[in-house]
Amino acid sequence: xxxxxxxxxxxxxxxxxxxxxxxxxxxxxxxxxxxxxxxxxxxxxxxxxxxxxxxxxxxxxxxxxxxxxxxxxxxxxxxxxxxxxxxxxxxxxxxxxxxxxxxxxxxxxxxxxxxxxxxxxxxxxxxxxxxxxxxxxxxxxxxxxxxxxxxxxxxxxxxxxxxxxxxxxxxxxxxxxxxxxxxxxxxxxxxxxxxxxxxxxxxxxxxxxxxxxxxxxxxxxxxxxxxxxxxxxxxxxxxxxxxxxxxxxxxxxxxxxxxxx
Ligand code: NDP
Numbered sequence: 001x002x003x004x005x006x007x008x009x010x011x012x013x014x015x016x017x018x019x020x021x022x023x024x025x026x027x028x029x030x031x032x033x034x035x036x037x038x039x040x041x042x043x044x045x046x047x048x049x050x051x052x053x054x055x056x057x058x059x060x061x062x063x064x065x066x067x068x069x070x071x072x073x074x075x076x077x078x079x080x081x082x083x084x085x086x087x088x089x090x091x092x093x094x095x096x097x098x099x100x101x102x103x104x105x106x107x108x109x110x111x112x113x114x115x116x117x118x119x120x121x122x123x124x125x126x127x128x129x130x131x132x133x134x135x136x137x138x139x140x141x142x143x144x145x146x147x148x149x150x151x152x153x154x155x156x157x158x159x160x161x162x163x164x165x166x167x168x169x170x171x172x173x174x175x176x177x178x179x180x181x182x183x184x185x186x187x188x189x190x191x192x193x194x195x196x197x198x199x200x201x202x203x204x205x206x207x208x209x210x211x212x213x214x215x216x217x218x219x220x221x222x223x224x225x226x227x228x229x230x231x232x233x234x235x236x237x238x239x240x241x242x243x244x245x246x247x248x249x250x251x252x253x254x255x256x257x258x259x260x261x
Pocket of ligand 1: 013014015016017018019020041042043044045047070071072073074098099100101122155156157158199200201202203204205206207208231
């Protein structure tokens with residue numbers, strides 16, 4: 001696995017907490033001495049800097065980490081993202097589209113328009129815009145002899161497959177991610193770019209508390225007696241699918257904790 005990451009540059013969106021943060025650590029641990037470069041993006045750049053420091057402390061200087069402030073819901077920020085990177089960081093090989101959120105009281109009849117817009121702008125349009133920003137790099141590289149030219153890993157959700165009452169807008173955003181990912185994979189077949197999706201069930205992150213409208217005791221009650229997934233469980237899968245042989249596309253992965261129906 002480490003060899004397959006040799007010299008690669010990986011971009012992770014929403015790397016400041018939860019699954020994104022854990023994915024950064026997992027890539028670094030998998031290839032600590034292979035010239036790996038990690039570009040960590042999110043709005044909370046101080047959190048990214050802290051994570052960069054922790055990665056350096058854990059694996060040493062063998063992995064380079066660049067924290068970059070980026071709000072994926074702002075199209076002009078995304079458009080300027082690649083051009084704003086130092087030249088030697090622009091040869092991107094893997095994009096992990098992980099940034100996502102749930103906002104407001106999620107019942108469709110009463111949900112505020114601003115909350116609907118921010119969920120779509122982040123979870124859907126942000127992911128699409130990031131993909132469009134990176135694709136020219138993958139296309140210019142062209143398929144390598146062993147078949148690959150770049151990886152896009154989108155974090156969807158069980159919510160995109162099994163919508164639930166009280167989550168209509170969030171579920172709709174994740175269904176959109178799923179359709180986009182599947183169609184994009186087909187559109188890019190000739191390029192050998194791998195387009196892949198991981199759909200987690202319940203993962204214990206900051207997100208889990210937000211889902212209960214900031215009510216931590218409610219979140220704790222839901223997790224009482226069950227063992228939710230941890231961010232590392234999803235991070236391990238992201239690294240696994242990014243390190244298969246270049247002609248192997250793990251297109252679609254649904255991950256439940258064992259208690260979840
Ligand atoms: P967290 O809330 O811990 O992490 C979400 C990350 O997204 C943060 O790093 C946040 O960073 C970032 N983010 C949010 N909005 C933006 C934005 N506009 N621009 C850039 N970054 C943004 O939650 P998770 O780790 O759980 O969530 C990661 C992904 O996993 C999401 O797409 C979520 O929908 C999905 N998921 C989560 C599940 C769960 O049960 N936890 C289940 C299924 C899927 P910052 O605030 O610094 O910008």
